């Protein structure tokens with residue numbers, strides 16, 4: 001192999017290494033030019049690129065060019081480089097001094113006789129720039145081979161540019177998505193979206209406002225579905241940490257070993273299956289808020305570890321020795337009777353005192369009847385929009401049903417009931433029969449405990465039959481199967497209770 005070939009291969013190897021970092025292209029391009037200088041005696045060189053924002057060409061990297069030259073911008077078609085970009089064809093000026101029309105913006109000194117070569121940089125069959133070099137003039141320079149070699153370098157730059165732009169586009173997409181998600185989250189958890197004008201809820205709002213700004217640990221207590229998570233979100237998004245992450249961990253969802261690695265992370269090899277280091281939620285929430293949902297479900301040994309983090313503000317990853325400092329605000333929620341759990345020794349009292357700095361009690365929905373209608377309207381508007389329905393209002397009998405029901409599942413159950421009703425409703429008014437069976441049988445299901453056992457059972461039986469007939473659209477045979485009875489017995493009861501099967505056929 002000739003000496004020249006070895007130099008070329010060395011250069012190409014260096015070029016490919018220089019361009020392998022897709023995050024930051026500029027230093028890589030600079031190293032490419034240095035390589036050309038080192039191995040091929042290039043005097044001045046530049047990579048010029050068509051700017052993505054318009055028709056201008058600007059220098060992306062240059063060597064041996066003064067600062068003013070490096071800032072130069074020119075138009076496609078202007079000058080030699082401009083022509084290369086415009087036509088996609090290489091240009092060679094063997095002897096610059098013999099070319100009076102030569103507009104050489106990169107050269108500041110003319111102390112030596114030089115040759116100029118510019119080759120196109122191509123990306124997806126489009127010329128997007130040029131690689132240009134000044135070489136010392138030599139009588140016997142083989143320009144064909146020089147151009148060929150530079151075109152190989154330029155094609156590698158084109159490839160790197162492609163990867164770089166894809167990565168940049170993807171990153172921009174992620175940034176945009178992240179911003180819009182944050183905006184959406186913030187909107188969703190603004191006070192305005194927590195509905196409730198009842199006395200107890202107004203008190204809850206006041207407590208959120210009192211506690212959000214500080215860094216106090218807050219324990220949110222209330223039955224399942226009362227809005228504890230919503231309140232935790234509201235505290236975070238109205239706190240100085242709003243721009244930082246909100247991270248939720250459900251303490252009930254995972255077994256003990258997993259929950260600890262979930263909270264504190266683990267090192268590679270900490271346990272079977274720990275193939276790589278993993279950050280825990282404490283680390284992910286750094287600077288933000290960590291919400292420990294259903295904290296009453298934590299085992300005693302995890303409680304001990306958590307307590308230590310709360311006291312010392314530091315922890316180790318599972319299987320790790322490095323001690324990590326943490327700056328997170330802690331919010332916790334539970335639907336458990338914590339005092340009882342302490343008495344039964346299933347919840348540590350010292351942890352409870354750490355969490356119980358500020359407690360918000362969210363009352364069950366049955367204790368804030370005024371909120372029921374407000375919430376129902378709120379969910380009606382939301383789900384009608386979501387499902388593209390034109391439902392305007394809720395009928396009076398349906399309102400009565402909603403208000404008299406005892407809502408064991410609280411707001412979550414109400415939300416589900418309204419969404420379901422919206423789905424089955426085809427008109428502009430939401431009627432009682434659109435509501436779920438549990439509400440239809442409200443009177444029999446304990447909300448109205450007046451009356452004898454026999455009356456209650458009768459009412460319950462009647463409503464069960466009505467539900468089944470509704471499900472089967474009035475088909476008695478199917479309803480009988482559903483209730484695991486015979487058609488004959490069902491027929492008898494339909495008659496006894498005076499149920500009109502035709503009503504369900506619509």
Ligand SMILES: Nc1ncnc2c1ncn2[C@@H]1O[C@H](COP(=O)(O)OP(=O)(O)O)[C@@H](O)[C@H]1O
Nearest residue numbers: 193194195196224225226227228229230411412
């Ligand atoms: N006051 C409220 N206003 C609007 N939506 C609410 C309200 N309270 C609860 N919700 C909704 O009810 C559902 C259950 O609330 P969530 O916060 O998950 O309850 P919990 O954590 O107490 O089980 C969620 O969809 C939530 O958005």
Ligand SMILES: [Mg+2]
Nearest residue numbers: 225228229293
């Ligand atoms: Mg919850």
